[in-house]
Amino acid sequence: MSKAFSFPSHYNFPPFFTKQPNRETNSTRVQLWKDLILNYCRHHRIFVIDVRESLATSPLFCNEKISRKLRQDDANEIFHYMASGGYAEWYHQDGNKLLIYWKKPSEWATLMYNWARDTGHLNAVLTFYEIQEGDISIGTDLHGIDPLILEKSARVLEQQGKVIIFSTEGGETSGIKFLES
Amino acid sequence: MVWFEIYWIRGLLYIGISIFTFVVATQLGGGIFGILFGVFYFLDGLMYILAHIKGETHTAEDKNASSLGINTTRLKAKAAATAMGIVVLGTMGNLLAKKKQKNPKISQADMAILELKGQRDKLLQHQKQIQSAIDQAQKVAAALIKEKKKDRALLALKKKKLHTRRLTKVLDQVMHMEELISGVETAQRDKEVFLAMKKGSESLKEIRQELSLENVENLMNESADAVESQNRISEMLAGNFDAEEEEAMNRELDSMMGEAGVTMEQLELPSVPSKEPTLLEQKGVGEAEEEEEEEEEPLPPPAEAVPG
Numbered sequence: 001m002s003k004a005f006s007f008p009s010h011y012n013f014p015p016f017f018t019k020q021p022n023r024e025t026n027s028t029r030v031q032l033w034k035d036l037i038l039n040y041c042r043h044h045r046i047f048v049i050d051v052r053e054s055l056a057t058s059p060l061f062c063n064e065k066i067s068r069k070l071r072q073d074d075a076n077e078i079f080h081y082m083a084s085g086g087y088a089e090w091y092h093q094d095g096n097k098l099l100i101y102w103k104k105p106s107e108w109a110t111l112m113y114n115w116a117r118d119t120g121h122l123n124a125v126l127t128f129y130e131i132q133e134g135d136i137s138i139g140t141d142l143h144g145i146d147p148l149i150l151e152k153s154a155r156v157l158e159q160q161g162k163v164i165i166f167s168t169e170g171g172e173t174s175g176i177k178f179l180e181s
Numbered sequence: 182m183v184w185f186e187i188y189w190i191r192g193l194l195y196i197g198i199s200i201f202t203f204v205v206a207t208q209l210g211g212g213i214f215g216i217l218f219g220v221f222y223f224l225d226g227l228m229y230i231l232a233h234i235k236g237e238t239h240t241a242e243d244k245n246a247s248s249l250g251i252n253t254t255r256l257k258a259k260a261a262a263t264a265m266g267i268v269v270l271g272t273m274g275n276l277l278a279k280k281k282q283k284n285p286k287i288s289q290a291d292m293a294i295l296e297l298k299g300q301r302d303k304l305l306q307h308q309k310q311i312q313s314a315i316d317q318a319q320k321v322a323a324a325l326i327k328e329k330k331k332d333r334a335l336l337a338l339k340k341k342k343l344h345t346r347r348l349t350k351v352l353d354q355v356m357h358m359e360e361l362i363s364g365v366e367t368a369q370r371d372k373e374v375f376l377a378m379k380k381g382s383e384s385l386k387e388i389r390q391e392l393s394l395e396n397v398e399n400l401m402n403e404s405a406d407a408v409e410s411q412n413r414i415s416e417m418l419a420g421n422f423d424a425e426e427e428e429a430m431n432r433e434l435d436s437m438m439g440e441a442g443v444t445m446e447q448l449e450l451p452s453v454p455s456k457e458p459t460l461l462e463q464k465g466v467g468e469a470e471e472e473e474e475e476e477e478e479p480l481p482p483p484a485e486a487v488p489g
Binding site (some may be wrong): 033124125126127129130133134163166167168171175177179 | 209216286287291292294295296298299302365
């Protein structure tokens with residue numbers, strides 16, 4: 001990473017890591033956590049977190065300086081809050097993988113469509129892999145996007161009738177055709 | 182006797198076909214007709230079995246329908262079954278066609294491009310894999326040199342060389358793929374351009390046809406004829422003056438003007454106001470004046486409209 005993430009000051013404040021008895025204080029705390037998680041993931045371009053692993057090792061949830069860790073229960077409360085606001089989504093039944101939406105699928109969708117329009121890819125066929133890993137997306141936010149989030153965003157555009165998603169006969173490759181609207 | 186001339190076998194065959202048709206109709210969406218045909222086939226099959234139970238067998242008489250009773254029914258059923266077979270085949274053909282053409286906006290070229298790009302993506306992934314193998318071999322070699330295991334380090338370097346050669350090959354393939362893809366894309370675009378130009382030239386041709394020289398000539402002749410006849414009509418209506426009378430009139434006009442002391446120049450009238458006079462009549466005088474001020478080029482209003 002080019003630049004280290006600068007944690008906010010409340011990150012070094014021990015009560016930030018534990019549930020607060022006062023309801024209002026606690027809800028502020030949860031909101032601050034949401035912002036912190038989104039900012040952290042945006043900075044490091046993290047799209048999915050493995051809950052168990054990151055709770056155990058990620059500096060996001062483990063502050064070694066004040067030797068505090070976010071507990072699973074407290075984390076679940078925060079994740080639930082994020083999911084209800086559309087900032088995160090569980091994927092996998094076991095509830096261990098969490099998609100982090102520092103951009104929501106609808107925002108990704110708009111970004112993707114505008115990118116396709118501005119780079120002359122309307123009416124062209126692109127593969128998902130190409131958008132995600134190919135040379136054509138280098139230098140844009142789309143490069144390196146998580147395939148799951150990419151597909152969700154593409155489905156948003158499909159619903160709006162702006163793209164067609166189709167696959168080869170064997171179903172090996174999925175592609176997207178951006179339509180002029 | 183051929184096997185299908187044995188009625189109970191034939192009956193079972195028809196029932197089998199009817200079940201198949203029924204499945205096609207319900208599972209793949211053949212619609213109400215498919216179900217109907219299935220039912221007909223089923224009845225047909227039942228009839229054959231019934232005939233078998235009655236002890237009837239296939240005879241030459243069946244073919245000329247000379248006998249009455251169940252034979253005629255069977256003939257009808259046979260005819261119906263044949264017709265149905267044709268329709269069912271048609272329905273199935275439709276179904277297959279429907280399955281193939283999922284989306285009208287996805288052309289075959291699009292499909293081909295996706296296929297090619299999929300292959301290219303695979304090559305790119307392969308390339309990454311080889312690249313990491315090269316890096317790994319490099320690392321291993323470096324580590325072995327540090328450990329002073331020269332032979333094994335050499336082996337690792339050989340491996341690296343091998344991977345590097347593969348990498349060039351894969352890169353070449355990717356290049357070829359890219360060329361092919363851009364070729365298809367260009368061809369597709371060319372086709373669109375061609376179609377657009379074709380459309381344009383067709384409509385141009387159409388317009389040209391309407392505007393053929395002959396038609397234009399005809400039109401011009403017709404309008405010349407019309408002008409001529411119009412002239413003739415007005416001449417007849419007006420009653421014409423000959424040249425002498427015209428001159429006399431001009432002379433009289435000149436003399437009258439001479440008497441009044443007016444020359445041709447003085448007769449020049451002021452230009453006609455371009456503004457609608459009705460506006461002034463409808464509005465109050467004051468309002469009219471305001472309107473005038475707003476105008477960019479106010480025209481002098483008629484004298485009686487301006488208050489003293």
